Amino acid sequence: MQESLARSPGTGPGPGGGSRLLDRVLGGIERAGNRLPHPFFLFCGLFVLLGTVSSVLAAADADVEVPGSDEVLQVKGLFTGEGVQWLLENLIPNFTGFPSLGTVMLMMMAVGVAERTGLLETVVRATIARAPARWLPYVVAFVACQGHVMSDIAILVIPPLAALAFRSAGRNPVAGLIGGFACTCAGYAAGFIVGSLDALYVGITEQATAVLPIGADAPTHILVNYFFTAAASAVLGALGGFLIDRVLEPRLPEPDAEAADLAAEGVTTEVTAIQRRGLLITGAALSAYAAVVLVGWLIPGSPLRGEGGALVQSPVMSGIVPILFFAFLVAGIVYGVTVRTLTKAEDVPKLMAESVTSMSSYIVLIFAIAQVIAVFNWSNVGTLLAVKAAALLEDIGLTGFTGIALFVVLVTLLNLFITSGSALWSLMAPVFVPTFMLLGMEPALTQAAFRIGDSATQMITPMNPYLFLTLALLRRYEPSAQLGTLLARLSIFVVPFLLAWLAVLGVFYGFDLPLGPGAGIHLP
Numbered sequence: 277m278q279e280s281l282a283r284s285p286g287t288g289p290g291p292g293g294g295s296r297l298l299d300r301v302l303g304g305i306e307r308a309g310n311r312l313p314h315p316f317f318l319f320c321g322l323f324v325l326l327g328t329v330s331s332v333l334a335a336a337d338a339d340v341e342v343p344g345s346d347e348v349l350q351v352k353g354l355f356t357g358e359g360v361q362w363l364l365e366n367l368i369p370n371f372t373g374f375p376s377l378g379t380v381m382l383m384m385m386a387v388g389v390a391e392r393t394g395l396l397e398t399v400v401r402a403t404i405a406r407a408p409a410r411w412l413p414y415v416v417a418f419v420a421c422q423g424h425v426m427s428d429i430a431i432l433v434i435p436p437l438a439a440l441a442f443r444s445a446g447r448n449p450v451a452g453l454i455g456g457f458a459c460t461c462a463g464y465a466a467g468f469i470v471g472s473l474d475a476l477y478v479g480i481t482e483q484a485t486a487v488l489p490i491g492a493d494a495p496t497h498i499l500v501n502y503f504f505t506a507a508a509s510a511v512l513g514a515l516g517g518f519l520i521d522r523v524l525e526p527r528l529p530e531p532d533a534e535a536a537d538l539a540a541e542g543v544t545t546e547v548t549a550i551q552r553r554g555l556l557i558t559g560a561a562l563s564a565y566a567a568v569v570l571v572g573w574l575i576p577g578s579p580l581r582g583e584g585g586a587l588v589q590s591p592v593m594s595g596i597v598p599i600l601f602f603a604f605l606v607a608g609i610v611y612g613v614t615v616r617t618l619t620k621a622e623d624v625p626k627l628m629a630e631s632v633t634s635m636s637s638y639i640v641l642i643f644a645i646a647q648v649i650a651v652f653n654w655s656n657v658g659t660l661l662a663v664k665a666a667a668l669l670e671d672i673g674l675t676g677f678t679g680i681a682l683f684v685v686l687v688t689l690l691n692l693f694i695t696s697g698s699a700l701w702s703l704m705a706p707v708f709v710p711t712f713m714l715l716g717m718e719p720a721l722t723q724a725a726f727r728i729g730d731s732a733t734q735m736i737t738p739m740n741p742y743l744f745l746t747l748a749l750l751r752r753y754e755p756s757a758q759l760g761t762l763l764a765r766l767s768i769f770v771v772p773f774l775l776a777w778l779a780v781l782g783v784f785y786g787f788d789l790p791l792g793p794g795a796g797i798h799l800p
Contacts, residue, residue, distance in 0.1 A: 315641055315644075315694070315696050315699040316640060316641055316644050318694075318699065319641070319644035319645055319647075319648050319699070319702070320644055322648050322703070323644070323647055323648050323651065326354070326648060326651050326652065326655070326657060327353075327354035327355050327359070327651065328355065329657060330351060330352065330353045330354050330355075330359070330651065330655035330657050331353030331354060331355040331356055331359070332353070333351040333353070333657065333660070334350075334351050334352055334353030334356060334655075335353065337350075338350075338351040338660065339351060340656060340659050340660040340663050341663075342488065342489060342659065342663070347489070349656040349659055349660075350656065351655060351656050351657060351660060352654065352655045352656060353655070354651055354655060359655075362654060366650065366654075367647065370646045370647055370650040371642070371643050371646045371647070373646075374479065374483065374642055374645070374646040374649075375478075375479035375480075375482045375483060375496075376475055376476050376477075376478070376479020376480055376482075376642070376698075377479070377639070377642050377646075379475040379476075379478075379479055379498070379597050380472050380475045380476050380479065380635070380638070381632060381635065381639075382475075382597060382598070382601050383471060383472040383475045383597065383600065383601060383604075384427075384472050384631045384632065384634075384635055385601070385605075385628040385631050385632060386600070386601045386602070386603075386604035386605040386608065386628075387425065387426075387427070387471060387472060387604050387631070388627055388628060388630065388631020388632075388634075389604065389605055389608030389609065389612070389624060389627045389628060389631070390604045390605075390607050390608035390611070391426060391427075391429060391608075391631075392608075392617075392627045392630065392631070393608045393609075393611050393612030393615070393617045393618055393627070394551075394611070394612075394615065394617050395554070395555075395558065395607060395608055395611040395612070396425070396426050396429075397426075397433055398547060398551045398554070398555060398611075399555065400419055400426075400433060400434060400437060401437060401545050401546070401547050402547045402551075402552070402555060403415060403419050404416060404419060404437055404438060404441045404545060405441055405444075405545035405546070405547060407441070407445075408445075409445035409446060409447060411517075412441060412442060412445050412447065412452075413451070413452075413455060413516075413517040413518075413520035413521040413525070414513065414514065414516075414517030414518075414521070415517075416434075416438040416441070416442075416452060416455060416456050416459065416516075416517070416520065417455065417459040417463075417512070417513045417514075417515075417516030417517040417519075417520060418509070418510075418513030418514075418516075418517070419434065420434050420438075420455075420456050420458075420459035420460040420463060420513075420516065421459055421460075421463030421466050421467060421508075421509040421512050421513045421516065422466075422467045422468060422469055422509060423460040423463070423464065423467075424464050424465060424466075424467055424471055424473045425467065425469045425470075425471035426471075427471070427472065427473075428742070430460050430464075431457065431460050431461070431742045431745075432742075432745075434456045434457075434460050435452070435453045435454075435456035435457040435460065435746060435749065436453065436456075436749060437456070437545055438452035438453060438455065438456030439452040439453035439456070439749070439753070440452070440545050441545050444545065447525065448525050448528050448530065448531065449531060449753060450528050450531055450750065450753050450754065451520055451524050451525035451528055452520075453746070453749055453750060453753070454524060454746070454750070454762070454765050454766060455516065455519070455520035455524055455525075457735065457742070457746045457766070458516070458519075458735050458766050458769040458773075459512070459513070459516040459520075459769070461731065461734040461735035461740070461742075462512065462516070462731050462732055462734065462735055462769055462770070462773040463508075463509060463512040463513070463516065463731060463773070464730075464731045464734060465477075465505065465697075465727035465728070465730055465731045466505045466506075466508040466509035466512055466727075466731070467505055467506070467509045468505075468506045468509055470498060470499065470502065470596075470600055473697070474498050474499075474501070474502075474505075475498055475597065476697070476698050476701075477501075477697075477701060477723055477726070477727070478496055478497065478498050478500060478723070480645075480649070480698070480701050480702050480705050481496055481500075481701075481705060481709060481719050481720075481722075481723045482496040483646075483649045483650075483653070483705070483706075484649065484658075484705035484706045484708075484709035484710065484719070485709055485710070485713070485719045486653055487652065487653055487658040487659050487662060487706060487709070487710040488659060488662065488710045488713055488714070490713060490799065491709075491710070491713055491719065494713070494718060494719050494720075494799065495718075495720065495792075495793075495794045495795045496719060496720075497593055497594060497596060497792075497793075497794075497795075498596050498597055498600070499593065499596055499792045499793050499795075500719075500720035500723065500791060500792040500793075500794075500795035501720060501723060501724045501727065501791050501792050501795070502791075502792040502793065503784075503789070503790055503791055503792050503793075504724050504780065504781065504784055504791045504792065505724075505727070507780055507783075507784075508776075508777060508780045508781075511776055511779075511780050512773060512776055512777070515772055515773065515776050516769070516773070519768060519769055519772060523768050524765060524768060528765075529754070531753040531754055550614070550615050550616075551615055553614060553615075554610075554611045554614035554615040555611070557610055557611075557614050558607050558610045558611040558614070561606055561607065561610040562603060562606065562607050565602070565603060565606050566603070569592070569599060573587065573590070573592045574587075579591070580592050588793050588794040589794060593793055593794065608627075609624060638698065641696075641698065641699065642698075645698070645699070645702040648702070648706075649702065649705075649706050652706040653706075658706045658707065658710060659710065661706075661707050661711075662707060662710035662711045662713075662714055663714060665707060665708075665711040666711045666712075666714035666715055669711070669715060670715070675715050675716075677782060677785050677786075679712070679715070680712070680717075680721065680722075680725050680781070680785070681778060683708060683712075683722070683725050683726075683729075684725050684726075684728045684729045684774075684777075684778060684781075685729070686729070687700070687704065687725070687726055687728070687729025687730060688728075688729040688732050688733050688774065689733075690704075690729075691729055691730055691732075691733050691734065691737065692733055692736075692737045692739065693737075693739060694739075695734065695737060695739045695740050697730045700726075700730065701723075701726055701730070704726065705722075705723075705726075708722055708726075709722050709723075713799060716798050716799050717797065717798060717799065718791070718795060718796055718797060718798065718799055720791045720792060720795035720796070721785070721791060721797055724781060724784075724791050725781065727777075728774070728777040728778060728781065731773075731777070732770060732773055732774040732777060733770060733774075735766045735769065735770065736763055736766055736767060736770060738759075743759075743762070744759075746762065747759055747762050750762055784797065785797055
């Protein structure tokens with residue numbers, strides 16, 4: 277941990293009790309988080325624990341009756357003859373058949389082309405650089421809330437570009453830096469643009485839904501939360517802009533002019549003529565592609581329509597991942613050819629391969645995750661836990677939105693220690709998705725609630741390595757800044773963003789609005 281924060285306007289308490297308390301709390305979080313094993317070994321340990329528990333329950337002849345049916349499921353033990361045989365036969369299928377593996381890899385290949393040709397960064401630059409000084413905080417916040425499409429690259433790109441844009445507009449660059457980082461983290465799971473994060477979430481949700489028979493017909497496509505995330509990104513963008521403009525910036529000290537000049541070196545918001553041309557041509561190509569898909573979807577008798585001419589339950593919805601794959605691929609290739617970051621055909625598979633290579637640690641983690649979730653499903657321990665948890669929530673009266681809100685709080689707290697969204701959702705989904713299904717709630721609702729907790733506290737946990745990168749960038753403007761300085765400034769975003777996320781979800785819940793195409797709040 278760094279020294280307690282230095283006293284400056286807007287940075288919170290001085291070196292007294294408040295700052296020492298903050299340091300102790302964050303220090304405790306950091307120490308506890310550092311004691312956690314790598315997520316791979318965390319799931320290996322969970323696999324052993326789950327195998328032991330399932331074997332003990334199987335020896336005790338434990339069973340579970342699935343509500344709504346007469347079926348009684350016997351708990352099966354992993355560390356039994358039957359369990360060992362099942363594992364040997366299914367170890368590879370558990371891994372290769374894991375839904376999010378292929379989906380995420382496919383999306384990453386296409387998004388990787390768009391990213392590595394420079395398209396995504398140019399879009400960010402063009403959006404932020406063209407904003408009037410008055411509306412700059414709101415533009416930065418809105419763009420940051422779409423950042424998940426760039427994966428973690430967004431946290432590396434958006435804050436320094438926002439700082440430079442603020443400086444160019446005659447505003448405090450530190451406000452752009454901190455505000456850009458806060459909004460990228462707290463709005464990470466929101467957005468109008470679908471990306472690999474959506475594929476990652478829904479793949480895990482699909483596996484967890486299979487724990488119960490009633491989940492067979494529940495929608496688990498990549499767009500199940502699209503209406504919710506789109507609405508949330510608009511609300512969070514407006515709120516983030518307000519907090520940057522009216523709360524954060526007025527309380528910041530003016531950075532040293534010489535330090536600001538040095539910090540701006542090597543960073544530019546300039547969009548060249550060829551890049552602007554690339555954006556225009558790419559926009560035209562994407563519009564043409566979207567028009568072809570839309571017309572093919574809407575015309576009567578189209579093979580892209582579902583049974584009876586249905587639009588939602590149709591090949592377009594079930595095949596949305598390939599459609600998005602080609603959209604990103606078309607955009608990346610057209611832009612790359614235009615600006616000459618792609619000069620030969622071989623460059624395209626090369627960039628796709630580089631994107632997959634960057635996912636190697638994720639693929640290894642998925643191997644462990646897939647085995648754990650498969651054991652949950654096969655052993656019927658997941659069903660048993662879900663039935664017991666649902667009964668407990670019913671007994672204490674937490675069967676509505678209050679139960680969902682408490683789930684969000686739980687995720688928010690755990691997110692301080694386990695910052696990997698895939699790891700945390702894989703730990704929680706096999707229990708909470710079926711639990712809330714037994715309470716009559718769609719898997720899409722549980723996944724939407726998880727998105728909130730997975731985002732709200734990312735900016736302040738010392739387990740987030742990008743927090744310290746942002747501190748290093750802050751010190752380029754304020755050499756004396758300490759970790760407490762940064763955390764005090766970031767803290768103004770945490771509770772408002774958490775409440776705003778919950779308010780948006782509350783509106784969807786209260787008015788029974790669909791969270792995405794075909795994905796409602798309550799099970800039919």
